[in-house]
Amino acid sequence: MIERWPSPGKLNLFLSITGRRDDGYHNLQTLFQFLDYGDEMTFAADQHAHIRLMNDIENVRCEDNLIYRAALRLKAQAIADKRCEATVGVTIGIDKKLPMGGGLGGGSSNAATTLIALNQLWQLNYSLTQLADLGLALGADVPIFVHGYAALAEGIGEQLTPVQPEEKWYLVAHPGVSIPTPVIFNDPDLTRDSPVRSAEQLMHSPWSNDCEAIARKRFRKVDELLNWLLEYAPSRLTGTGACVFAEFDSEAAARHVLTLTPPWMTCFVAKGANISPLHQRLSE
Numbered sequence: 001m002i003e004r005w006p007s008p009g010k011l012n013l014f015l016s017i018t019g020r021r022d023d024g025y026h027n028l029q030t031l032f033q034f035l036d037y038g039d040e041m042t043f044a045a046d047q048h049a050h051i052r053l054m055n056d057i058e059n060v061r062c063e064d065n066l067i068y069r070a071a072l073r074l075k076a077q078a079i080a081d082k083r084c085e086a087t088v089g090v091t092i093g094i095d096k097k098l099p100m101g102g103g104l105g106g107g108s109s110n111a112a113t114t115l116i117a118l119n120q121l122w123q124l125n126y127s128l129t130q131l132a133d134l135g136l137a138l139g140a141d142v143p144i145f146v147h148g149y150a151a152l153a154e155g156i157g158e159q160l161t162p163v164q165p166e167e168k169w170y171l172v173a174h175p176g177v178s179i180p181t182p183v184i185f186n187d188p189d190l191t192r193d194s195p196v197r198s199a200e201q202l203m204h205s206p207w208s209n210d211c212e213a214i215a216r217k218r219f220r221k222v223d224e225l226l227n228w229l230l231e232y233a234p235s236r237l238t239g240t241g242a243c244v245f246a247e248f249d250s251e252a253a254a255r256h257v258l259t260l261t262p263p264w265m266t267c268f269v270a271k272g273a274n275i276s277p278l279h280q281r282l283s284e
Contacts, residue, residue: 001044003121006277007094007113008038009104009270010144011172012239013165014207016194025140025156026185026192029202030239032141033150033165035172036277037270039106041067041113042093045121049086051075054093057100066138067092070111073134074118074126083124090118099266101178103241105145111138112145113278120282148279150272152199161199167272169254171246172238173229174266175221184240187214212237225265232257 013031020026042054051071053062062068071090078084092114098106115131118124126134128146135142140157151160184190191210215237216223222237226244229235233246233253248254254269261267 003043003117005041005043005113005117006038006281007041007098007106007109008145008273008277009035009098009106009109009172010141011035011170011245011272012103012209014202014236015209015211015239016197016202017190017192017210018194018196020192021156027155028153028157029194029197030153030157031150031163031165031202031207032144032153033167034148034273034276035104035170035270036273037097037172037268038104038109038277039097040095041110041117043117043121044091045118046089046091047087048089050089052089052091054091055096057096066107066111067094067114069138070114070135070142071118073138074115074124074131077134078122078124078126083126084122088122090121099174099178099243101180101241102174102243103179103237103239104172104243105141105239108139108141109145109278111135111142115142115146116278116282145276145278148276148282150274152202163199163203164274165203165272167274169248169251169269169271171229171233171248171254171257171267171269172243173225173245173261174243175219175225176264176266177219177221177242179215179219179222179240179242181240183218184211184214187218189217190214207236209237211240215240215242228262228265229257232260
């Protein structure tokens with residue numbers, strides 16, 4: 001039997017970089033909120049021992065694909081813990097809608113959906129905390145998707161505090177370029193000393209993204225996109241990726257601006273969600 005699971009996108013409603021660690025990673029403070037929009041994944045469990053991917057992702061080798069790595073890691077842990085046999089297998093498909101390098105967390109979301117769906121399908125009975133720990137080794141954003149609630153994230157993104165930001169409507173736009181995270185974090189002009197603030201201060205201060213200036217400097221299309229959107233609504237870069245978002249109080253307002261976007265923009269309208277669509281599916 002084939003099961004369908006959502007793999008939603010996310011926005012970083014703000015992002016402050018507060019320092020650089022000895023291991024090369026950056027400490028940050030950011031606010032994650034999910035979108036009611038994303039990829040759709042399918043899982044068909046079997047007893048043929050193999051993990052198969054039905055779809056290739058352009059320029060990504062199978063062994064580098066976070067979906068494959070998540071499934072392999074979960075299976076290895078479950079065998080070590082004697083929660084499953086080596087014969088368990090799965091065929092995984094994906095309808096990919098979230099752009100690569102867009103800052104919407106597509107790869108991390110795919111990994112989290114894989115961990116949660118296979119935990120159910122293979123009847124492994126791992127807790128969300130255990131799955132998040134497994135996911136952290138795959139990427140700093142995987143735990144937020146595993147836990148499934150809007151959160152203030154600190155450290156490298158793994159220290160999560162639940163929050164309830166307003167669930168606004170967003171016009172999310174992609175300028176047609178992919179921004180590898182190292183391009184942003186290795187730029188010498190990146191702000192790395194934003195002050196560490198309390199949750200109360202962060203939630204009630206003007207929101208911005210420390211990575212935005214670098215993205216605008218290095219990618220002309222990002223700069224053009226933001227300049228265009230700022231004519232209509234408050235707009236920011238999300239994460240370190242190329243996507244930007246404009247926030248609106250109503251779906252109608254967001255869709256009106258969508259009708260005005262120039263043809264070189266790839267856009268969609270989505271609503272913010274403080275509970276991930278993945279967890280809404282999990283509770284069914």
